[in-house]
Amino acid sequence: MGEAYNHRSGRxxxxxxxxxxxxREQTRSRSxxxxxxxxxxxxxxxxxxxxxxxxLNKLNAQxxxxxxxxxxxxxxxxxxxxxxxxxxxxxxxxTVVVLPAVDSRGRRVAIDDQPKGRGGAxxxxxxxxxxxxxxxxxxxxxxxxxxxxxxxxxxxxxFTNDLDxxxxxxxxxxxxxxxxxxxxxxxxxxxxxxxxxxxxxxxDLCFKQTETRDGxxxxxxxxxxxxxxxxxxxxxxxxxxPMSDGHCVIAPVEHIPGSSLKCDDDSWTEIANFMKSLMQMxxxxxxxxxxxxxVVSTAPSKAHHCMFECIPMPMDTMQDAPACFRxxxxxxxxxxxxxxxxIDTAMKTHARAPENDDVRDQDNNHADARAAIRRGGFRxxxxxxxxxxxVWFDHRGGLGHVIENADVFPPWFGREVVxxxxxxxxxxxxxxxxxxxxxxxxxxxxxxxxKQFGWAKYDWTAMLEQ
Numbered sequence: 001m002g003e004a005y006n007h008r009s010g011r012x013x014x015x016x017x018x019x020x021x022x023x024r025e026q027t028r029s030r031s032x033x034x035x036x037x038x039x040x041x042x043x044x045x046x047x048x049x050x051x052x053x054x055x056l057n058k059l060n061a062q063x064x065x066x067x068x069x070x071x072x073x074x075x076x077x078x079x080x081x082x083x084x085x086x087x088x089x090x091x092x093x094x095t096v097v098v099l100p101a102v103d104s105r106g107r108r109v110a111i112d113d114q115p116k117g118r119g120g121a122x123x124x125x126x127x128x129x130x131x132x133x134x135x136x137x138x139x140x141x142x143x144x145x146x147x148x149x150x151x152x153x154x155x156x157x158x159f160t161n162d163l164d165x166x167x168x169x170x171x172x173x174x175x176x177x178x179x180x181x182x183x184x185x186x187x188x189x190x191x192x193x194x195x196x197x198x199x200x201x202x203x204d205l206c207f208k209q210t211e212t213r214d215g216x217x218x219x220x221x222x223x224x225x226x227x228x229x230x231x232x233x234x235x236x237x238x239x240x241x242p243m244s245d246g247h248c249v250i251a252p253v254e255h256i257p258g259s260s261l262k263c264d265d266d267s268w269t270e271i272a273n274f275m276k277s278l279m280q281m282x283x284x285x286x287x288x289x290x291x292x293x294x295v296v297s298t299a300p301s302k303a304h305h306c307m308f309e310c311i312p313m314p315m316d317t318m319q320d321a322p323a324c325f326r327x328x329x330x331x332x333x334x335x336x337x338x339x340x341x342x343i344d345t346a347m348k349t350h351a352r353a354p355e356n357d358d359v360r361d362q363d364n365n366h367a368d369a370r371a372a373i374r375r376g377g378f379r380x381x382x383x384x385x386x387x388x389x390x391v392w393f394d395h396r397g398g399l400g401h402v403i404e405n406a407d408v409f410p411p412w413f414g415r416e417v418v419x420x421x422x423x424x425x426x427x428x429x430x431x432x433x434x435x436x437x438x439x440x441x442x443x444x445x446x447x448x449x450x451k452q453f454g455w456a457k458y459d460w461t462a463m464l465e466q
Contacts, residue, residue: 005294010237014253020148021342032118037084057075059080059081059084059423060081061221063077063081064207064221064229067221071465077163080381086192098314102323107159112225147172147435148174149174152172152173152174152175153173155237156169156172156173170387174352178424185256191376195300195301196220196300198302198427199257199301200255201253203221203222203255203304203305204222204223204224204235204239204305205220205223205224205249205251205255205305205307206255206305207219207220207221207222207253208220208222212389221442222236222251223239223442224236224237224238224239224249224251224442225237225239225437225442225443225445225446225449226442226446227248227446227449227450227455228274228455228459228461229253229296229304229461230253230270230273230274230461230464231253231266231270231464232253232254232263232264232266232267232270233250233251233252233253233270233271233274234247234250234251234252234253235249235250235274235278236248236249236250236251236446237249237446237449238309238374238432238433239435239437239446240432240433240435241420241428241432241433241435242432243311243415243418243424243429243432244311244312244313244422244424245312245420246282246287246289246312246449246453247309247310247311247312248278248309248310248449249307249308249309250271250274250275250291250307250308250310251305251306251307251308252267252305252306254396255305256304256305256306257300257305257306258297258299258300258303258304258306258384259293259295259298259306259382259384259388260293260308260381261378261382261383261384262306262384263306268379271308272280272395274460274461275291275392275394275395276340276395277311277459277460278310278458278459279394279395280458281453281454281455281457281458282453283315284454285312285453286314286319287312287313287314287315287318288311288312288314288315288318288319288321288393289310289311289312289318290310290311290318290321290391290392290398290414291308291309291310291391291398291416291419292308292309292311292387292389292390292391292392292415292418293306293307293308293309293390293391294389294411294413295384295387295388295389296387296403296406296411297387297406297452298384298385298386298387298407309414309415310342310394311415311418313418313421313422317421317422318393320421321391321393321421322393322399323399324420324421325391325398325399325417326342326399326419328413328416328417328420329341329342329389329399329439330342331399331411332401332413333401334404334405337402337404338384338404339402339404340402342399342401343381343399343400343401343402344380344381344397344398344399344400345381345390345397345398345399346377346396346397347377347396348397358368376399377396377397378392378397380389381397381400382400384400386403387402387403387406387409388401388402389401389403389409389413389414390404391414412430415428415429416429416430
């Protein structure tokens with residue numbers, strides 16, 4: 001039986017009272033019903049706060065969509081939002097924040113300690129299949145097992161890459177770090193939440209919740225003029241001088257740092273819908289369009305909000321785009337590189353479509369995984385763990401390149417290639433001037449863009465209102 005801890009004095013019961021401390025410890029251990037009631041009350045209170053917060057967030061999102069779409073239901077939604085805020089004010093001034101279920105890297109956050117029985121120590125040395133599966137879900141993409149093995153090898157001064165030596169010292173080499181306590185996990189989750197909030201507050205592509213003078217909260221649109229808003233992804237215009245007439249961007253509503261490969265299937269469905277709509281719209285004007293994504297950093301604290309730049313060009317120029325990008329990638333890559341200089345991500349229509357087309361869910365030796373790799377596609381070929389540049393020539397794929405030295409690779413590489421094809425000056429693609437616009441000016445620019453290109457005919461988001 002473990003020792004209880006006095007948070008006020010910082011001592012154990014044996015240090016504070018000897019037998020009395022031991023008696024209090026035994027009394028507490030014999031009343032599990034009291035702890036269960038407290039835990040049930042706490043869970044019930046947390047569920048009520050979480051459900052109320054979810055309702056308020058949904059109302060905020062509905063009001064924002066109604067404002068952007070100029071819906072006639074805007075007045076009714078604003079009234080419901082005001083009533084919800086009034087109910088929040090009557091519940092007190094305390095602010096309760098429900099931590100998300102995943103961290104900034106998409107890993108599952110498990111704050112509660114893992115339950116242990118009398119054989120807890122043996123379970124740590126010889127974990128079961130369920131425990132290892134749970135650890136794999138919580139540390140997905142972190143490779144903690146490989147990190148622990150590398151740490152033990154680095155500490156072993158007499159290590160030799162020999163199977164006999166590894167077999168003789170397997171217990172020491174596979175020793176894992178002690179698992180974090182519940183309080184440490186909670187502090188890590190709070191720290192990660194604060195980092196994400198600070199990043200979102202300065203992100204130009206995010207929808208932000210701002211506090212008004214009367215103390216209520218309001219959902220603020222991004223600094224990019226919003227043309228069309230889906231459930232998870234929106235189409236906007238750049239907040240800087242556009243490279244060409246019709247230049248636009250596709251970005252997820254949620255702040256997803258780094259690669260678009262972190263987006264879920266629903267988000268990718270909306271991204272593909274926007275790509276198809278833009279291709280049809282520009283094709284009616286005898287134009288093509290390329291979609292650019294540049295991921296310079298994969299660290300959540302340094303990575304920017306993932307975004308696709310959509311740049312139209314004349315159709316005869318569009319036919320030369322694959323060759324121009326291929327030559328530019330070969331010229332920009334190092335002579336000696338660890339990865340392939342050019343990765344073809346085009347979807348192979350002749351290949352068999354596997355039952356599960358997401359290679360990340362399959363084992364490397366699985367038949368469906370091999371079929372998904374042969375079939376190609378951006379999500380089956382690239383990875384979110386390394387920086388990369390990718391260009392789409394249509395919604396089925398294009399060309400990718402792994403950035404091995406982010407300090408040398410220019411972040412405006414894709415725009416520079418397009419500028420060379422369109423004979424544009426360097427000031428257009430290197431550091432274009434940022435547009436200082438008010439909220440009304442951004443709405444007016446979005447409306448003018450819709451009228452100029454006839455977006456209403458190709459807007460698939462109009463079906464969401466029906």
